[in-house]
Each structure stands twice: as structure tokens, then as C-alpha cells.
Amino acid sequence: MLQLISIVLLAGLLMAILVKGSGVSKYQEHDLEKQHILQKLDQLKAGLDHLCRHCPWDWTLFQGNCYLFSTFQKNWKESVTARKNMGAQLVVIKSNEGQEPNNDYGNEDCAVISNDGWNDISCLAMSFWICKKPVSPCST
Template sequence: MSDSQAVKGSQLSPLEEDQAMVTTGYSFKRWTFPPTSGFRSVAGCLGHRLAPLILQLLSFIILAGLLLAVINQGSKLLGSQSQSEQELYQELTQLKTAMGSKLLGSQNQSEQELYQELTQLKVALDRLCRPCPWDWTSFQENCYFFSKSQRNWKNSIKACLDMEAQLVVIETEEEQSFLQQTSKNRGQTWMGLSDLNEEATWKWVNGLPLLHSFHKYWNKGEPNNADEEDCAEFTGNGWNDAKCDNRNFWICKKSSSICSSSD
């Protein structure tokens, strides 16, 4: 069998021929085709193989374009949002500062006004005439301080002197009644009376002797000078002599202030 007959007996399709040429490395000169039929065969083969690739490429390009457009628009929106947030933050900060300044100014103004009012009130109180100092009690043109602490008799005298007063000296029956009633609810309370200088001779801290008419204020059986009791105290409904080292409450006395008519 001749070569031409072998070729005719084993004639291949165009696709198989193309594959055979690529595989065997034969040139086109090995095979002869009519010009028109060969071109159409190759174009059809290429079109069949490249069509999916072209569609994929076009899809990729479109998707890439859409992605770039989305990213660009997102950047614009993000920048706009950030700018809006910054502007809003600045506006809120300015508003807060303005309100704070107003409130601070109002607060300072209120404090200043309050301070001025308190100052004026203090001046008015200082000019106000009081017959007795604060925490003192006024009675019949005298001022009395009733202690909240306890001391012995001599230290009670010193405490009154420190307040420019003296341990109470009783001068009238009304004063005695007032002091006795006030001291009754407090307990033992010193008065400025003792017989330290001479036994049974009772004298006040101002050196004046105890009037005979006042002896009726001693409790029954007192003074009895039991165990060297030389200082007088208010206790119960009357007076009692007690040891001067005992710790009692105490009462200071001084004359009340005289207010002038201009005050």
C-alpha cells in the first residue's frame, strides 16, 4: 500500500490533526489542506477554545471596575462621615465650653453675692448689741455661763477668770432661785463660796461674807465639814459643803453689756 493510500485510509479530523501536529512537531507542510477549509477549521478551533477565556476576562474586568467604584464611593462616604463627626464633635465641644463658662460665671457670681451678703450680715451682727455673749444666759442685768465640763473648785475659778468673769456670787433671792433650778437638772455645780480661809466662816470669791439670810439655802444638816469639806455647791434643792478637789460643773457670772441708744 502506498503512502497516499495509507493517509486516505487513516484520515483524521481537523482537531485530531492539530493535536497531532503539536504532539509530533510536524510542520504544516506535512499536511496539505485547501486554503479555505484550513482557515475555517483553525478559527473554529480557536474560537471554541478562547470563548470561555474571553468571557472570564470580561467578567473579571467588570467586577474589578465595580469593586474600584465601590471602594472609591466608600472612601468618599467615609471621609464625609469622618468630617461630619469631627464637625459635630467640634460643635459639641464649643457648646460645652460656652455652657461651662456661663455656669462658672453664674456660680462665681452667686458665690460672690453670697459672700457679700454674709459679710454684710456679719457687720450687722457685730453692730447688734447683745447684753450677753453667745452661749451665755441673761438674767437681771447679769450674764451666766453654765459649763458643760467638770473641774475642781480652784480650776473653776480660773476658767471664769479666763472669760473675764468670776465663779458665781449670789446676791438676791431671785438669783438664787434661778440658779438653783437651773443647776438641779445638771448635778453638783460649784458656786464661788468657801470657808478655806477660816473654818465655818463662809465668804464669796469677791471677799464678801455670806449673809445670814442666805443660810436657809443649806440642805438639812449642812454644812457639816465632813472630811474637810470647804467649798459650796448646788445639789438637789439647796446647798452643800463638799471637798474642793471634787470635779463639778461650774457657773460663771459677769455684768451684762449696756447698749447705747444709737445701737
């Protein structure tokens, strides 16, 4: 009977060692996989440095200029400050159609894009804004 209890205890001890040992190897395996992924990520980042991007990542290239479409609203004065900090200018309407505001309330000196095209509004109104700057040449 004592031998049977000893065998059962020994089997339990071996089982505990095996379970614990496999957990360590899984942890080590996970750590090695993480290191491999981080190495690949570093390689990809290094490759991106050699790509030619005429515009910053969050800007859009269109007809030889870079455009940033804001994701938050500001009034005209705040938009001017933001564009200065980015080294850009606010988009200016240059078409004849865009130069014909209706100025309904006598204080609509700014414009927004609406479903019907351009619409003039008060410069104190909060709106999304668009910045524009020239493309950057790629260094060789």
C-alpha cells in the same frame, strides 16, 4: 464617606465645645452666687454690730446679770482661774437653804447642782461650773 466622617467629627467637636463652655458658665455662675452670699453675710455682720447685747454671745442674761454655763469640767481652783480670765466670778449660793451643807466626808466645801438641788462636794472634784458678771450697758 469622607464627608460623613468629617460631619461626625465636626459634630463631636462642637458638642465638646458646648459642654466645656457650659461648665465654665456654671463655674462663673457658682462664683457669682458665692460672692453674693458673702456680701449678704458682711451686711448681716455689720448689722449685728449695732445690736445691743448686754451679755457676750455665749452667755445668758438672767435677772440683770450674765451667766456662763461651762461646757467642760474643772475643779474649783481651775474654775477660779477660768472666771478670772473672763472678768467674772463663780456663782455664789446666797439662799439659806443653799448654805446648809451636810459635809458627809468632812471635806465638802464646794457645791454642785444635782437632781435634788444643791449638793456639797470636795473642791477637788471635777464639775461643770457657772460664772456670773454684771450686764454691760449699751453704747448709744
